[in-house]
Amino acid sequence: MAAESKLAPIRKGLLEFLVLKIVGAQSIYVPDILRQLAGTEFATQEGTLYPLLSKLRREDLVQYEWQESEAGPPRKYYRLTATGRAQLAALDDYWNLINRTIADFGH
Amino acid sequence: MQRIATTVRLNRSVLQFDDAAHARLERYLAESTSLLEGDPDPQEILADLEQAVADQCIRRLGPGQIVVTLAELAPALEEIGSVQAPGDGVAAPSATMSREPSPRLLQQFSEGAVISGVCLGLARYFRLDVTLLRVIAVLMLLGTGGAMVLVYLALMLLLPHAPLDPGGARVRWLPARCRAFMQYVRAKLGVDRPGKVAA
Numbered sequence: 372m373a374a375e376s377k378l379a380p381i382r383k384g385l386l387e388f389l390v391l392k393i394v395g396a397q398s399i400y401v402p403d404i405l406r407q408l409a410g411t412e413f414a415t416q417e418g419t420l421y422p423l424l425s426k427l428r429r430e431d432l433v434q435y436e437w438q439e440s441e442a443g444p445p446r447k448y449y450r451l452t453a454t455g456r457a458q459l460a461a462l463d464d465y466w467n468l469i470n471r472t473i474a475d476f477g478h
Numbered sequence: 479m480q481r482i483a484t485t486v487r488l489n490r491s492v493l494q495f496d497d498a499a500h501a502r503l504e505r506y507l508a509e510s511t512s513l514l515e516g517d518p519d520p521q522e523i524l525a526d527l528e529q530a531v532a533d534q535c536i537r538r539l540g541p542g543q544i545v546v547t548l549a550e551l552a553p554a555l556e557e558i559g560s561v562q563a564p565g566d567g568v569a570a571p572s573a574t575m576s577r578e579p580s581p582r583l584l585q586q587f588s589e590g591a592v593i594s595g596v597c598l599g600l601a602r603y604f605r606l607d608v609t610l611l612r613v614i615a616v617l618m619l620l621g622t623g624g625a626m627v628l629v630y631l632a633l634m635l636l637l638p639h640a641p642l643d644p645g646g647a648r649v650r651w652l653p654a655r656c657r658a659f660m661q662y663v664r665a666k667l668g669v670d671r672p673g674k675v676a677a
Contacts, residue, residue, distance in 0.1 A: 387564065401530070416559030418510075421526040423564040425519050443533060444490035447526070 382412055388466065389413050390423060391451065391459045394433055398450040424449060432458055483545045489525045491532035494544055499551040503531065506555050513561040523561070530558050585640045586633070588649045594656035596633045599640070634660055 393404050401420055408414050427433045432455035435447040451459065483494040486503065495503055510527055514520035534554035535546045584603045586595035597615055601608035619626040639657055642649065649657070 401526070402533075416557065417527065417530040418559035419562040419564075421523045421530070422514070422517065422561060425517070425523045425526075426564045428522075429519060443536065444529065 386413055386415060386419075387423060387427070388459075388462050390420070390427070391432065391455060391462065394449045395451045395456065395459050398436075398448045400438075400446040400448050404449075427455070431455070488528040488532035490529060491536065493532055493535060493546055495546045495551070496548075498548050499546050502548060502551055502555070506531070506560075510561045513563070517563070527558065527561070531555070534558060583640070584637060586637045587640045588653045588657045589640075589642060590648075591650065591653035591656075593630070593652060594634045594660065595639075595653055596630060596637060599637055600633075635663065 389408070390404065393399060393407055401417060401424070404420060405415065405417065424433060424435075428435070431452055433449050434452050435449045437445040438448050439445050483496055484500045485492060485494050486500065507524070507528070510524060511520065514523055517523065531551075531554060534557060535550050538550035538554060539546065582603060584599060586599040587602065588595050591598050592612070597611045598608050600606075601611045604611075615626065615630070618629075634656065639661070
């Protein structure tokens with residue numbers, strides 16, 4: 372499908388936004404982020420998510436803390452920093468804005 | 479006696495792999511390492527990936543099974559996927575930093591210019607000190623009895639203007655007037671090259 376080649380970069384660009392949203396809703400570890408994304412257009416893998424989270428952490432948008440788990444090694448739970456929260460709010464606003472703009476055209 | 483497994487530490491977990499799985503694992507980690515080249519913090523990502531591999535393999539081990547084989551490792555790696563660098567996402571201002579260097583262009587720079595930015599442009603193009611170039615220009619102006627003015631005017635007309643830095647370039651009054659005037663003249667003469675004279 373020809374449209375697919377245009378949709379893929381859109382999804383890729385929006386993944387970061389979505390991850391910020393998911394992490395913003397609750398303190399969460401990676402397998403649960405993947406489970407939330409699975410079955411959506413944004414289904415992804417650890418090989419993609421870990422580099423992205425590492426980048427977001429360097430940009431001081433997310434931070435993590437270790438939490439013990441009943442089984443296996445401790446887990447990294449991610450949550451937003453104050454900067455991350457501000458950026459998520461800005462992205463959310465912008466997303467609503469462009470959504471309205473797109474909807475307004477072509478009538 | 480026969481060695482049947484290699485003990486491997488993956489971040490915080492220790493697991494045993496048979497030879498085929500061990501080779502496959504080493505290949506995956508080497509691939510990931512090379513894909514993360516250029517990432518400022520590859521160690522953290524690799525540690526996370528190692529942990530992901532360990533967790534996935536442990537989940538797939540059958541009851542009483544100690545040694546990880548390809549039967550567990552292959553689907554685990556399939557699920558984890560190969561390393562993807564984060565794309566130029568909507569919230570990735572840092573991504574613009576890694577753009578390829580622009581080719582060296584002969585153009586005039588309004589920002590930091592004294593008159594129109596011709597000397598600045600020539601200095602940047604030839605990688606010379608701009609003050610040196612300005613001194614040479616003034617000396618030539620005096621030496622040629624003013625004819626250098628024509629050369630300067632010709633260069634003002636011919637050299638495209640470098641795009642101004644986004645977010646408020648600081649351009650002094652005279653260079654700003656020169657820039658606006660030359661763009662007006664170019665438009666009138668029809669020598670405006672689209673794309674070169676960006677606002």
